[in-house]
Amino acid sequence: MEKQFEIGYCRACGQQQILVLAAATQDAADDEATENCDCEEGMKLRQIVKGCRRIDELFGPDSENLGFVPIHEAETLELLHTVVKLTADKRLLNTNLDINRYGKAKIGMNSKGKINVKRSVVNAYQLEE
Numbered sequence: 791m792e793k794q795f796e797i798g799y800c801r802a803c804g805q806q807q808i809l810v811l812a813a814a815t816q817d818a819a820d821d822e823a824t825e826n827c828d829c830e831e832g833m834k835l836r837q838i839v840k841g842c843r844r845i846d847e848l849f850g851p852d853s854e855n856l857g858f859v860p861i862h863e864a865e866t867l868e869l870l871h872t873v874v875k876l877t878a879d880k881r882l883l884n885t886n887l888d889i890n891r892y893g894k895a896k897i898g899m900n901s902k903g904k905i906n907v908k909r910s911v912v913n914a915y916q917l918e919e
Contacts, residue, residue: 798823802831834878837905841874841897844907849895858909861892873897877905 794812798819799805805827813819824832847853849861849870861867866889876882877899884898893911900906 795819800824800827800829800832802835803827803829805829837878837903838875841878841905841907842871844905845870845874845897848907848909849892853909858911859892861889866892870895870897874905874907 792814794814795816795818796809796812798807798809798813798816798821800807801820801824805823807823807826809819809822813822824835845867848856848858849867851860851862853860870887873882873885873887873895874897877885877897880899882897884896887895887897889895893909896906896908896910898906
């Protein structure tokens with residue numbers, strides 16, 4: 791029988807937590823503890839993880855499933871992740887980026903303190919005589 795980990799440690803504050811369900815690895819136990827910790831740094835870390843996950847869904851390779859052209863430039867994705875981190879850190883409130891060939895990104899914190907990530911592509915045609 792494999793070892794089960796019943797205690798996890800918040801990655802932000804180090805607080806020990808007894809898990810409801812045992813985890814297969816200490817890393818998984820620590821992830822679970824961080825997810826459930828109510829410390830301020832833990833909440834900020836969760837915002838960053840969720841915001842970066844949304845960036846990857848809307849702009850990364852899986853964005854094709856949503857009808858978007860994926861961004862393959864690592865530097866551009868890294869910039870978007872950095873904006874999420876700065877937003878979680880409350881150094882940025884709302885950021886709009888016009889990404890050449892890929893549309894627009896809007897990253898901001900809503901009134902509930904959650905980070906919103908939006909991608910929009912507008913197709914416009916103008917015909918002249």
